[in-house]
Amino acid sequence: MRNSYEPAWQHRCQAVTTWGKDSTGLITYQFNALGFRSQVDYDWKPNIAFFGNSIVFGVGVTENERLTSYFPHCQNYGLSGSYMNHHSVTNLQQFVNSDLYQSGTRIVFFWIERPKIENIPELIKQVDNIVPDCLHISSGQKYAGAINLMPAVDQDVSGTHPGPKTHRIWACTIGLLLNRD
16 A cells, blocks of 8 residues: 555655645654654554544644544544545555455544535545445535534644644544444
8 A cells, every 4th residue: 555645655754844734844744654644654454544634644733642643553544735535535445455454444534625626525425435434524514424523722833724632622522423333
């Protein structure tokens, strides 16, 4: 498996201090061998895998402040920069077809608004065909089959994304949603 978003793939096994909308130089973004933001390589099967937007990626927050850091034994396939939702759908398909996926792995998918460019309701249906029990989260407009989380309570270091307190609150909410079954 490899990150389908080429700029991130090109930074695999590297660390950078600016990425996406964060040009402050205050956060280190480490990319693993698959081209995703992680200090560890994904060579094990996770209980939960997160896909989607720059919130999942963790723009402007340290790796241990990201919402995914609150979930033991999870993997983070978030993207940031000029990516499109279809890159995340491709990454999900690759993940499901890889040795990393196991039956019972919970999938959380964050969507980013791309008005008039991508049809998110159709992409949600596509993801549901890949993994029927996916938890969809919208970062803006409401879509059938996706939930919106409460508004951000703080900002990241760049002032462009939710901050560490918001990540913690959202992690608690997602944890409750995943455990409701």
